[in-house]
Amino acid sequence: MATIHLEQVGHSYGSAVYALEKTDILFEDGKTYALLGPSGCGKTTMLNVISGLLYPSDGRVIVGGKDVTRMPTAKRNIAQVFQFPVIYQSKTVYENLAFPLRCRGWDKARIAPRVAEIAELLGLTARLGQSARRLTADEKQLVSLGRGLVRNDVSALLMDEPLTVIDPHMKFDLRRRIKQASDKTRHTVVYVTHDQNEAMTFADEVLVMSAGRVVQRGTPQQLFESPCNRYVGNFIGSPGMNFLSVERDGDRLLWQGFPVFSDERVGRLAPGAELMVGIRPEHVAFAKDGVTGIPAVVQGVQHHGNVDVIDAVIGSERLKVKARSSLAVRDGPLRIVLPVERTRLYVDGTLLF
Amino acid sequence: MPLLSILKYLAILVWSGFVMAPLTWALTTSFKTANGVTSGPTYLPWIGYEPSLAGWRSLFGGAGGIDIVRPYLNSVIVTGSASLISIVLGTLAAYGLSRFSYRTGFVKNADIVFFFISQRIMPPIVLAIPFFLMLQFLDLLDTRLGLVLVYIALLLPIAVWIMVDFFDGVPRQIDEMAMLDGCTPFEAFRRVVLPNSLSGILVAAMFCLIFGWNDFFFAFTLTFTDTQLLPVAIVSLNSSVTPWWSLSASALISVAPLIVIAIVVERLLSRGTLAGAIR
Structure with a gap:
């Protein structure tokens, strides 16, 4: 268990383009982090740099206060689980799970109970004697996971979209088990995913990445409520944040002629900047009296279980609204309210306040 | 029995006949004498022809024959050790070529692999004279050691070629995982990749043994009398009257180990325990 510090670490696979841009990143001891971002944004590269499968072209990797930048993987004592199951075909399930411990020189008396414990946690107890080759894809990934979890003395546990190949109905259960296991051992966990639900439910802190760069890091709540730019706003949430082009009128901001924001800081903004307000579909409300609020026309309602995603048209713009199904919103005119405490101001695409 | 299986077994039967006939x-023929051979196709001993052990006796020091035991042993030793060394070296070389990037000037991994394979592009005759001179210089002409060295040069490219292809098909993640689990790169190879690669090694070994065992040309050009190999010894059976019975017996005895190898390899591969699939 250790703090991981990437000091000005960057990596390029031999071209001028950096797969991972030079950055300082700190992963604190015992916390669970999620790296969230689309494919090819540098998430896996960052994991491989931490585990030593890749030596970064720039910067230093500090694990537990020690510079491990050029230390071979085997010496770093880091566990990693890959996206696709990697199992040792020639070994049984038991031997697969015991292998990391044997490599670290544990004695037999300690290995057996530990393997039994992990097998129990992952529901593999009945499979222990079987050849790993004969398992289903799900079970193989469980074995891979088990090999990652079996050592309780690792500096960090890195997981690279480990649930991609797992059956959807098992995902929820497994996520809980992983969380359970890592809570128990207090590992530093870095979890790569492109599934925001996974990231938001699993992690203490989420790092949103794009094009080799960490765009924003924060608690799931921070990312949801105050995305630092339009990219994060669109990426997090389903559907993403509404971004509405507004015009300045003194201290006020007008959207389609309606005032949506008022703050003395608005008046001090440099002219010519592109101004937008962002509001989550979840935060848009309806005016109950039918007089106040902004007149809109609902053009389509999608039912998602107990919530509806509503497509509202206001003037020349569209707005996504998420509302409880019990409100039974139908196509037609409606008055909406943008709560000012939930509204964020973006100047040239970046969060101002 | 459904028609399809009848047809299937019929086809297998026809093919078996085709394979077994020669x-x-x-x-x-190996149990016939001159009379039996020339009096037309007969198959049943005592009925079609009078069986005789003359053909077999001629292989074991009988009148007008040879002693096949020594050349046979020579062949086993030379082919066996050359194949073993080629497999060991070839597997190691192939793993390196598959996993690490080498660069010397403009020479890269692909060039090195081609360099190995290119050794087998030239017709053997081109190599015969250099090999002869080199062995002469080392005083290894007509010795088993000399032949082993030459055969390694011939078999190593086969082993490297097959194993590079095999290792390229083994995902790198296996090695990476082993290193994460605490193995050094060599341990990752020995403890994880190697046990997973037995099928590839088996196939490569089979090819080495077959090529080595069947070589006549180098065995012929690089030996005289002391270190005859089996193919050369068999050829020396031929005289003005072709001894079909002796040749048949020697053909059977020299093809026997290859049949055994083929059966063993087929058994092991089909048992699935060596199947190469990783995921």
């Missing part, structure tokens, strides 16, 4: 022919 072997049966050689087997009956």
